[in-house]
Amino acid sequence: MGKEIYDMLREKPEITPKEINGAMDFALEQVRDNLKDFTYSFKRAFSEQGFYTPTENVNWTTGFWTGQVWLAWEWARKQGQRELADELKKAGEVHIDSFLDRICHKREVDHHDMGFLYSPSCVAGYKLTGSEKGREAAVKAADQLITRFHPVGEFIQAWGPMDQPENYRFIIDCLLNLPLLYWASQETGDEKYREIAEKHIHTAIANVIREDYSTWHTFFMNMETGAPDHGATCQGYRDGSAWARGQAWGVYGTAMAYRYTGRKEYIEDFKHVTGYFLEHLPLDLVPYWDLEFGEGSDEPRDSSSASIAACGMLEMAGYMDQKEGEYYKGIARKIMKSVADNYAVKSPKESNGLVLHSTYSKKSPYNTCTPEGVDECNIWGDYFYMEALTRLAGEWNPYW
Numbered sequence: 001m002g003k004e005i006y007d008m009l010r011e012k013p014e015i016t017p018k019e020i021n022g023a024m025d026f027a028l029e030q031v032r033d034n035l036k037d038f039t040y041s042f043k044r045a046f047s048e049q050g051f052y053t054p055t056e057n058v059n060w061t062t063g064f065w066t067g068q069v070w071l072a073w074e075w076a077r078k079q080g081q082r083e084l085a086d087e088l089k090k091a092g093e094v095h096i097d098s099f100l101d102r103i104c105h106k107r108e109v110d111h112h113d114m115g116f117l118y119s120p121s122c123v124a125g126y127k128l129t130g131s132e133k134g135r136e137a138a139v140k141a142a143d144q145l146i147t148r149f150h151p152v153g154e155f156i157q158a159w160g161p162m163d164q165p166e167n168y169r170f171i172i173d174c175l176l177n178l179p180l181l182y183w184a185s186q187e188t189g190d191e192k193y194r195e196i197a198e199k200h201i202h203t204a205i206a207n208v209i210r211e212d213y214s215t216w217h218t219f220f221m222n223m224e225t226g227a228p229d230h231g232a233t234c235q236g237y238r239d240g241s242a243w244a245r246g247q248a249w250g251v252y253g254t255a256m257a258y259r260y261t262g263r264k265e266y267i268e269d270f271k272h273v274t275g276y277f278l279e280h281l282p283l284d285l286v287p288y289w290d291l292e293f294g295e296g297s298d299e300p301r302d303s304s305s306a307s308i309a310a311c312g313m314l315e316m317a318g319y320m321d322q323k324e325g326e327y328y329k330g331i332a333r334k335i336m337k338s339v340a341d342n343y344a345v346k347s348p349k350e351s352n353g354l355v356l357h358s359t360y361s362k363k364s365p366y367n368t369c370t371p372e373g374v375d376e377c378n379i380w381g382d383y384f385y386m387e388a389l390t391r392l393a394g395e396w397n398p399y400w
């Protein structure tokens, strides 16, 4: 769209408090109906023809299902639905047992996604209900995460064995894994987690934002010298394009970077990265899977990026003066109106998820991803939809 988006945004309707409540009530029902199939198992990362199937506690994504259970628990309590809240709490506790077992046995934890796994599940369970098992599991997960820190280059490596140049890189998504480290320092009194998080944030933000404020998905560092080497995509359309979800992780990630460091330059980074995101939205404010594609494209959307970016704007709005904060809150309300009206599931017959039209990984001639979950629900899209609505409904203490 370019700069004309700002004129168009002025005309867009905002989601109303009544619509937020209606959307959350439906999400609560959907989560409750899912407990029968997904208490002793987890939802897979993405649906198939609208329906999730069960999986063990594997992959980087299961925390988002437990996160939905905790958001539903908070909503049920707010509505005075005590029995339902108890049912949800029990499910959350079963999940926490599974997460503790997973980290104790180090099952599929040899990657950087400890924050995505353990913040919305175990940190949330500890913050909300005082779960000691949740606390133990999340501290162990933070210990696991810092094993991936490279002092040469000062970053947390995303994937793969630690001693190969082809894996010597971080990815923009990791900014959302770092709140786990800040939480661990606060809980244990040990500063090592915070120090590592801060170094990673600095390295990541210094290198991942391009001159035009689009972002690299992944960035390689020189293994010998630690100097920045080059950016590359994995899930975006091509190296030089802006993968929609990467840009959305950048919006939320810069907001989180400011929350935890208080460094004013991250507010400016947030505004630039958010500006690029907004200026590349189509008319209905929900991006295609890569921001290369604009209004009228046949490419699939990634609705999860819309909700993630809205959460980032709502987070950052809390640190701005009232006028500026209201501006970003207003945009978040407009984006969420479109997600709720045009993308959210309206009936359990249609899907057992919450939001349709997300794209996990789409193969292009130029990227290196494995294609999966194209134009489906995905589990973080459902989670961030609920998180954005929860933030819009009133005060909320983040799980991050």
Ligand code: GLY
Pocket (backbone or CB within 6 Å): 173, 235, 245, 360
């Ligand atoms: N963090 C991986 C993704 O956003 O697909």
